[in-house]
Amino acid sequence: MKTSIMLWVSKGARPVSAQQYHLGGEVTFTHRLYRLYHFGLRLAAALLPIRTPHVYAGQQALSQWLCEVKKQNLRTLLVVSDPGIVALNLQQPIIAALHQQGINTVLYSDVEANPGIPCIEQGVSSFQQHHCQGIIAIGGGSVMDCGKLIAARIARPSKSLQQMQGLFKVLRPLVPLYAVPTTAGTGSEVTVAAVVSDHQRQIKFAINDLCLVPKGVLLLPELTLGLSPQLSATTAIDALTHAIESYIGINATRFSKAKSVTATKLILTHLPLVYQQPNHIDARMHMLWAAFYAGQAFTRTSVGYVHAIAHQLGALYGISHGLANALLLAPVLNAYGQRIDAQLTALAQQTLAANSDAQDMRAAIATLLHDCAIPSTIAQLRQEDIATIAKRAIAEAHPDYPVPCFFNQHDIETILYSLLPQQQHSKQTNEQQSLTGQYR
Ligand SMILES: [Zn+2]
Secondary structure, eight states, rough: GGGGGOOOTTTTTTOOOOOGOOOOOOHHHHHHHHHHHHHHHHHHHHHHHOOOOOEEESHHHHHEEEEEHHHHHHOOOEEOOOOHHHHHTTTHHHHHHHHHHEEEEEEEEOOOOBBHHHHHHHHHHHHHHTTTOOEEEHHHSSHEEEEEEEHHHHSSSOTTTGGGOOOOOOOOSSSSSSEEEEEOOOOOGSSEEEEEEEEETTEEEEOOOOGGGEEEEEOGGGGTSSHHHHHHHHHHHHHHHHHHHHHSSTTHHHHHHHHHHHHHHHHHHHHHHHHHHOOOOOHHHHHHHHHHHHHHHHHHHOOOOHHHHHHHHHHHHOOHHHHHHHHHHHHHHHGGGGGGGOOOOOOHHHHTTTTTHHHHHHHHHHHHHHHHTTSSSSSOGGGGHHHHHHHHHHHHHTTTOOOSSSOOOOHHHHHHTTSSSSSGGGGSSSHHHHHHHHTT
């Protein structure tokens, strides 16, 4: 169907319907082997007991959590956070409440964005030096990942982070670990993974283990009130991307689909409100739940090409994870074309209206992106980088992501060309414009 992309007609004409063009779809012998691997992943996800953390939410969240901490006889907690959170003093009410209960705290607030190995090791030293017995991570994805990794290193003192790379290399119970997300997006508070940046090797790697799911999560919407509308939007669209990539992937299960549906509905309904009224506490609470549910979905099914490409944009240009996903979500869904219409229709009927279809779902996403002022091109993207980004995205996605259909190098390049800033459209211009024109 690649030729149908050419159906973009002269200036001023509207692009053809999304159903009429899509990329990918070529199925090679290697792809069949990938599908076997995906089947193995699906079995593993179904058989492995992935814990759900205890959630403390609502008015009594903090006091209920304090009871739990006291019950466990935890005398000193390591509070993991970052300089941004500390500048806003978001950690203070939690620390004060702990002190009131006679529980000591040690603040480790040097967590950097995309924490590197030394950053995590410094947290391990703080934990050991002050004889802590548990960890509370207050922050976004980087902080929560750092908290998880400190706990993993404490559980496995003789194993380096590099040695724990991959699947099931921790395999020990962690010290009590609690997460307090201050952005509503990554879902790290409920996932089995944590990501480390290895600055020496210039790579990021993930540690995946069932024990990395925190013991408890505090959903405190007041901590997210200070987020700018833009950050609120991009982090929420990260969560929406988790929900949708999980839903359309071939490893979606009844459980993960239910979580994706709830998360999608919450985001479509409440993100516009959060964007318009950042102090809307109820809408903020719904966003925290949405990120949580989307996390529950994708930790079982993994993600797809949106994430595979977005990670490369983050690595190459420093574009934030949420924004990178927001820029790519519509073009990638568009490139799948009709192949995901059945999934999108099912999602639409459960989140929009009983008689809606895939086109309505695409339109709802487009409206949300538009209302949140997500640009339709990537300002930093350079034509000369496109081949490298596509190559790396494929290396990341294959075979790990159970995508609904396979894209090749050319397909991903085509998506990226469509996102070049206007002046750089020197190649395949018409073809690329037709990919995104419909949705922004
Ligand atoms: Zn993500």
